Amino acid sequence: MTLLAILGVISSAIYSGTSLLYATLGEVVGERSGIVNLGLEGVLLVSAATGVVVAGQTSNPYLGILAAMLAGGLMNLMFGYLVITRKANQLASGLAMMFFGFGLSALIGKDYVGARIAVLPRWLLPGLSGFPKLYTSLFKFDFLIFLVIPVAFLVWWLLFRTRWGLGLRAVGENADIAFASGRNPLWIRYQALFLAGLLAGMGAAHLSIAYTMTWTEYMTGGRGFIAVALVIFSKWHPLRAVAGSLLFSAAVAFQLVLQNSGIDISPFLLDTIPYLLTLIVLIAWGGTRKQSAPASLGRVYMGSE
């Protein structure tokens, strides 16, 4: 096990963790307004496919990212129409969105399966230029990676330091009282879902445009569900979400280290480590999370007649 291999593992953990963190941040915003989106997996797939196709058509990865974000936002608005305006059950609508995402992304991306697209430029992490090129080549990141921690702080600031965020959280705690104090729960939830979709789209764009640079069906591989689990893990707090996705990425990295070090364990068993670790941490933290959940999470706001 060389230093190079370890650094390589850390680098790939950062790459795989970034898309997860964006998606988790988006889900935090949505759930703070009281809406669980189990269809995140489908949203990510559609965004990833749209991003690759647009980046491929225009040979411009930035337009691809923008398109992926918009696709995420639109998907979430569709979900919003079901659960906010039509007051449908959130879990069932979410799973329906997942199937919709499976289908739509396959249709969008069908001419781009395996096709390579224009590369997103990468920059070296500042302060590392003195090191040998062999090592530093692993720490060249695209702007989406550099942006992810600031975005987490931005989401935190929006949720906890602005009037808009206060209103959003109020709707998530008790939509009736928020309505009584002059806010429009339906409109706020649409805004929250749209922002969540933009963030999910950024995550998906990072996965398909910056990281794998191609489209394959079902490429998100359950990231959407992991993000939903990480939201609970992070107690619906954007900064703790950073810790959550770091832990998950670290588990992925650890698994890669074990594989590289030639220890004879099946890669399939190692693949289960991140999920089991998340589960164990959830169990260890136990009931303390109950109070931190938005009180009307998953409830339909029927309006006041």
Added chain:
Amino acid sequence: MAQITETPKRATFLSQKTANGVLRYLMMLLLALVLFGIILLLTGKNPIQSYIDIFRSTLTSGYGFSEVIVAMVPMVITALAVAIPSRVGLINVGVEGQLYMGACLAAWGALTFTQLPAWALLPLLMLLGMIGGAAWAFIPGYLKAIGLVNETITSLLLNSVAPKIVAFMIFGFWHGPMDTNKTANFVPAARLPAFFGTRVDLSLIFALGLLGLFWYVMKYTRWGLEMRAIGGNPQAARRNGIPVKAYLVIVMCLGGAIAGLAGMSLVSGYYGLLLANFSTGSGYMGFLISWLAFGDPLGILLVSFLVAIITTGGNLLQLTQGLPYAAINILLALTLFIVLARPTFFKEPKA
């Protein structure tokens, strides 16, 4: 997440509104077909021809119809695996994982006890499948009952783990001499017998039997009453002396056992071997079907039949229209969206 367990209102199918209701569902289906037709047009396909293909391939030939039944059976069983826990207010989104574990254990039995005759081996495999599924469901059920972690989240995490365990067993130990991603074919005694030369097998009887049993237990037994009591108001049920925690764990395991049976019947009937990643979302499909049918036994049968027509027809569209197979999920999802959105086609009198 505690408040997420909102139970949908039960529909009353047997009222004077029945005819109106059927008409409404037909309109919804028509709307879904029109929307998907527009998507097909946009991608340069002929929607009318596609629908004729779907209809022809599924309902006009005996073989096509039997294929619909083949697709329907696992949906009915997985939907039951969701419907039963939902009666006590548990949300079982873990059917996918339970199905894999049931299939895993059943495959172990089929590969180990190759000498047994069919009359002994098949019940053993069913038992193994049910144990596998129940054990996988026990984890979220128990964690929920002692109030530690919400069952939804545990199930979702475990759903990602189960296929990897199956892959580990196949790649590591069970793969056949020619392949790495699947086991050798099971011995004939480990196969569920099929009917009339089609691929419809004994699992159809499981599905129908379980539906009947579910309906009977819920309607006529003390267990059914107590389960409905817990689902309605857990506090009141506890104060009335119903052992709520035991019920939660047992009912969740029961759901898991049924999901495991679905896994067993897939490997022992449909495939005749264990394949890595053999199920893409059939567990989630069961959740949706159960939800759309409001957990009602007859509704589960009807919705499964409809969904089976769509997915079976989708196989053909892939061949004749050059669409990716996953694209049929769009038609499926559109149908689901429209049912979820509950559009009003006629002005209903205000209650």
